[in-house]
Amino acid sequence: MSLGQVMIMxxxxxxxxxxxxxxxxxxxxxxGAADPLQVIVWDEQQPAQKEAYPQxxxxxxxxxxxxxxxxxxxxxxxxxxxxxxxxxxxDKCDVLVWWGHIxxxxxxxxxxxxxxxxxxxxxxxLIALHSAHWALPFMIAMEERTITDAIAKLPxxxxxxxxxxxxxxxxxxxxxxxxxxxxxxxxxxxxxxVTTILMRRPNCCFPAYRPDAKPSTIEVxxxxxxxxxxLPEKFMVPHTEMYDEHFHVPAPxxxxxxxxWELGEQFRxxxxxxxxxxxxxxxxxxxxxxxxxxxxxxxxxxxxxxxxLGSTP
Numbered sequence: 001m002s003l004g005q006v007m008i009m010x011x012x013x014x015x016x017x018x019x020x021x022x023x024x025x026x027x028x029x030x031x032g033a034a035d036p037l038q039v040i041v042w043d044e045q046q047p048a049q050k051e052a053y054p055q056x057x058x059x060x061x062x063x064x065x066x067x068x069x070x071x072x073x074x075x076x077x078x079x080x081x082x083x084x085x086x087x088x089x090x091d092k093c094d095v096l097v098w099w100g101h102i103x104x105x106x107x108x109x110x111x112x113x114x115x116x117x118x119x120x121x122x123x124x125x126l127i128a129l130h131s132a133h134w135a136l137p138f139m140i141a142m143e144e145r146t147i148t149d150a151i152a153k154l155p156x157x158x159x160x161x162x163x164x165x166x167x168x169x170x171x172x173x174x175x176x177x178x179x180x181x182x183x184x185x186x187x188x189x190x191x192x193x194v195t196t197i198l199m200r201r202p203n204c205c206f207p208a209y210r211p212d213a214k215p216s217t218i219e220v221x222x223x224x225x226x227x228x229x230x231l232p233e234k235f236m237v238p239h240t241e242m243y244d245e246h247f248h249v250p251a252p253x254x255x256x257x258x259x260x261w262e263l264g265e266q267f268r269x270x271x272x273x274x275x276x277x278x279x280x281x282x283x284x285x286x287x288x289x290x291x292x293x294x295x296x297x298x299x300x301x302x303x304x305x306x307x308x309l310g311s312t313p
Contacts, residue, residue: 037310112136122277125309130286203248226308241287
């Protein structure tokens with residue numbers, strides 16, 4: 001049996017699991033629904049990807065998802081018209097899977113904010129992969145979650161007129177280990193009944209990385225979570241890049257997967273944030289020249305995440 005056939009058989013087995021306790025999602029029902037989930041895989045298509053992905057990384061992920069029941073999948077790239085995401089494409093999107101790396105700054109602010117607003121309204125959910133921690137939609141989503149969290153900490157009577165003002169610019173630069181964690185409240189001002197919270201933005205990065213292709217071990221922390229269905233308690237990624245904590249983002253609502261390296265580094269590698277009516281899932285493993293997304297377990301995580309996000313009200 002070929003690797004592709006094995007992955008398809010594994011995926012079909014997952015569809016038979018039925019209702020999942022952590023999220024109440026019935027994957028079997030999802031697969032048999034009249035309307036398939038609409039999935040867009042966005043990729044900047046960095047040329048270096050071809051070392052491990054002959055047809056580009058995004059196309060590899062899309063090809064796998066296309067092999068599964070209940071999903072309708074479209075692969076787009078940064079150099080397509082409207083950066084691959086015109087309104088008519090986003091209007092039909094239930095789950096947006098995002099891979100970006102060296103061209104993060106080329107994505108327009110307007111398009112990224114449109115995506116985040118759709119997440120907030122519950123029109124689509126976002127999956128950010130690996131170096132998409134600096135993808136503009138992910139960074140803006142983390143800023144919006146920062147605003148929500150800061151206001152929620154105020155006394156209820158002060159929330160209605162409260163506002164958050166970021167005192168720094170958005171940057172893409174790795175922090176040092178000793179750097180203060182972000183996001184962070186710097187000061188709170190009260191003027192004429194209006195509370196203004198002055199904050200530093202989430203940096204959306206971490207102090208160390210090492211693209212040496214050494215293995216990592218991923219541990220499932222939430223065994224009953226829909227994203228963890230069909231996974232062993234632990235599994236190895238044979239070749240990957242290392243990221244080390246602290247990840248400068250708002251505290252996730254759920255940390256499903258934790259990743260470890262033999263030199264002691266660790267990372268919250270499968271995290272979920274709620275934003276308004278939608279969700280964001282960040283999945284860390286990868287590097288464009290390592291064949292991480294040919295691996296059964298990592299593809300299983302993607303399938304589970306797509307089905308859960310796309311099926312959760």
